Amino acid sequence: xxxxxxxxxxxxxxxxxxxxxxxxxxxxxxxxxxxxxxxxxxxxxxxxxxxxxxxxxxxxxxxxxxxxxxxxxxxxxxxxxxxxxxxxxxxxxxxxxxxxxxxxxxxxxxxxxxxxxxxxxxxxxxxxxxxxxxxxxxxxxxxxxxxxxxxxxxxxxxxxxxxxxxxxxxxxxxxxxxxxxxxxxxxxxxxxxxxxxxx
Numbered sequence: 001x002x003x004x005x006x007x008x009x010x011x012x013x014x015x016x017x018x019x020x021x022x023x024x025x026x027x028x029x030x031x032x033x034x035x036x037x038x039x040x041x042x043x044x045x046x047x048x049x050x051x052x053x054x055x056x057x058x059x060x061x062x063x064x065x066x067x068x069x070x071x072x073x074x075x076x077x078x079x080x081x082x083x084x085x086x087x088x089x090x091x092x093x094x095x096x097x098x099x100x101x102x103x104x105x106x107x108x109x110x111x112x113x114x115x116x117x118x119x120x121x122x123x124x125x126x127x128x129x130x131x132x133x134x135x136x137x138x139x140x141x142x143x144x145x146x147x148x149x150x151x152x153x154x155x156x157x158x159x160x161x162x163x164x165x166x167x168x169x170x171x172x173x174x175x176x177x178x179x180x181x182x183x184x185x186x187x188x189x190x191x192x193x194x195x196x197x198x199x
Contacts, residue, residue, distance in 0.1 A: 018126045019156055022172075024088075025134035030175045031091035033182070034115060036105055038076070038085040050183060054108045055115070058084065061102040065160035066118075069151035082144045088132040089115045091180045094171050103133075111183055122166040129156055129163075130172070 035052030058076035060067075076084060089105045092114045101116025118131045135149040155161055 019161070020123075020126060020128045021152070021156060022128065022130040023134075023136055024090075024130055024132050024176070025136070026088055026132075028088055028090050028132055028175050030094075030178050030180055031089050031113075031115065031132075033180055034089050034091065034105070034107065034113065036084065036087055036089050038081050050108075054111075055089070055105040056108065057106050058117075059100075059104045059106055061100070064102040065158065066102060066151055066155045069154055070148055079144055082142055083133045083135075083148060084117075087117065087134060089117055090119065090130075090132055090175055092116045092119065093180070094174060095119070095167070096165070099165055103131075113180075120161070120163040120165070121172075122163050123169055123172060127156075127161060127163055128172070129161070 034054050036055045037053040039053060040056040058080065060072055060074050060076065062072050062074050072079065084105075090101075092099070092101065095114070101118055102120075103117040105115040105117060107113040107115055117133055118129070120127070120129045122128075129152065131152065133145075133148065135145055135152065139146045139149070
């Protein structure tokens with residue numbers, strides 16, 4: 001099976017059956033308020049009015065079959081730089097409480113939103129894997145990204161690709177069409193110069 005078979009293009013999600021691979025880098029709206037870099041939050045997001053970045057590394061399920069071809073620890077090391085730095089995340093608030101993305105950005109501790117960079121689920125009549133990692137651009141000079149892309153496709157083509165989660169298609173489409181509620185959370189102990197100015 002060639003990788004091109006997985007490209008979504010302009011087709012509707014509802015058109016897909018069997019296995020579908022959605023590369024959603026830069027296209028997700030529900031979660032686009034969360035700014036991620038490889039470096040963690042600056043000191044205290046509450047004191048600094050939610051100044052980005054908003055994440056503090058990754059929680060990685062290193063035992064997931066995907067990582068047979070992309071060895072990793074349970075946390076993000078430098079090999080994740082290309083995949084994580086300034087990459088978009090998904091807000092997975094609409095998914096079941098016990099679901100955890102195999103690649104889960106850790107939100108600032110003041111908010112602790114449920115985030116993910118990859119989800120897999122049974123949707124409609126088939127199986128779906130979706131990622132917000134940019135695994136498509138400049139592959140000629142991005143070795144790490146090229147390997148992650150291969151690992152994802154090989155995983156989807158293997159017998160191990162058996163999502164345990166079933167989702168209605170609206171949960172997926174909402175990630176592209178809805179926005180998360182704004183976060184306006186500031187500690188009462190903020191220095192005066194850091195407090196939002198109220199009119």
